[in-house]
Amino acid sequence: MAESVELLGGRTSPKENTKTTKPFVSSLPTQHSIPSMYQYAQYRHESKKWFSRVYLVLVNLALFGFAISLIIAGIAVMKVAAGGADTIGRSVISISREMGIAVTAVGAILILFTVAGTMGAITRHNLALKFYIFGIMVGFVIVLAGGIWFIIMVRNNANKWANQNLGDWKAYTDFQKDTYQVLYTCCGYGPDKNGPYLGAPLFDASGRTDGNQCAQKQYFKDAMNCYDGGNAWHHVYTVVSSVLLAGISIFLLTAVGAADNAKMRKSDIGYQVQYEQLPVR
Numbered sequence: 001m002a003e004s005v006e007l008l009g010g011r012t013s014p015k016e017n018t019k020t021t022k023p024f025v026s027s028l029p030t031q032h033s034i035p036s037m038y039q040y041a042q043y044r045h046e047s048k049k050w051f052s053r054v055y056l057v058l059v060n061l062a063l064f065g066f067a068i069s070l071i072i073a074g075i076a077v078m079k080v081a082a083g084g085a086d087t088i089g090r091s092v093i094s095i096s097r098e099m100g101i102a103v104t105a106v107g108a109i110l111i112l113f114t115v116a117g118t119m120g121a122i123t124r125h126n127l128a129l130k131f132y133i134f135g136i137m138v139g140f141v142i143v144l145a146g147g148i149w150f151i152i153m154v155r156n157n158a159n160k161w162a163n164q165n166l167g168d169w170k171a172y173t174d175f176q177k178d179t180y181q182v183l184y185t186c187c188g189y190g191p192d193k194n195g196p197y198l199g200a201p202l203f204d205a206s207g208r209t210d211g212n213q214c215a216q217k218q219y220f221k222d223a224m225n226c227y228d229g230g231n232a233w234h235h236v237y238t239v240v241s242s243v244l245l246a247g248i249s250i251f252l253l254t255a256v257g258a259a260d261n262a263k264m265r266k267s268d269i270g271y272q273v274q275y276e277q278l279p280v281r
Contacts, residue, residue, distance in 0.1 A: 052261040056121040059255045060114040067110035074104030110139070117259060124264045133259050140252040147245035154241060158234035161227075169226070170195045179203040186229030187214040193225050 078100030113135035120128035169189040172180075177197035181187055182204070188196035201208040223229070 049262060052258040053121045053124070056255065056258040056262055057118055059251070059258065060118045060121070063110060063117075063255075064114045067107040067114060070107030070110065071104050074100045074102070074107060076100075077103060109135075113139075117255070120259065121262055124262060126263050129259045129263050133256050136252055136256050136259070140249065140256070143245070143248055143252065147241070147248075151238060151241050151245065154234065154238050158231070158238060161230045161234060164227075166190055166194055174199060175202045180226050180230065181214060182208075184226055184229035184233050185223055186226035187223050189226050191225060 078097055080100075113132055116128045116135070117132035119125065120132055166189055169177075174197050177195070178199075178201060181197060187193050196214040198214050224232070
């Protein structure tokens with residue numbers, strides 16, 4: 001403390017040329033706050049890990065359901081191909097036994113990866129999570145490449161349809177005309193709806209109970225012509241395909257990120273809080 005002299009009235013005054021200093025208390029954390037800081041930081045760290053693990057389980061549940069759907073579709077495709085019937089599938093997408101086997105195999109492989117990812121999320125087993133990350137990344141590359149190829153194919157078909165004329169339409173077989181009129185919900189070609197197919201159903205004949213669809217005025221009274229209908233259909237198909245590709249790609253990447261964050265690391269054990277405490281002056 002600085003020296004002082006007594007004045008009249010009992011007041012005191014510091015000596016001349018005497019400097020007084022007040023202690024400066026740092027606002028940084030003190031020794032007493034270290035446990036609470038450690039617990040809070042540890043809580044935040046573990047919360048992020050927990051969220052990643054829960055998200056990964058939910059992702060794998062969705063992928064598991066998708067895989068089951070693929071297996072069911074693959075088995076159905078093989079049955080249709082084995083039956084040899086001229087159905088929608090065989091006529092439009094050329095269903096074959098090999099396609100059914102491939103779809104079923106993809107579903108089975110996807111189930112394997114989802115099981116590994118779920119077990120890794122629950123147990124934080126690094127080997128299972130690494131296996132899962134590898135499989136999802138391979139799937140991401142395949143989905144991205146296949147999606148881009150598919151969108152390009154759709155765009156090419158859209159351009160081909162937009163550049164055709166009435167002569168091209170008239171050159172189609174009755175089966176092709178009936179197919180387009182059903183798929184695009186249209187009738188004939190051009191503003192005057194020229195060259196419509198008015199006969200009995202040829203496209204998916206076993207699944208259709210109606211006959212001459214173009215003559216069904218209650219259905220096609222206000223139907224657009226097949227040129228405009230095809231252009232609109234291709235546009236919607238391209239947009240929907242692009243949105244689905246982007247959504248699936250982001251979904252798979254978030255699954256990879258969650259799996260990587262859920263892995264057990266040395267830093268998770270004894271997670272430390274780093275800070276610098278200045279001395280009291």
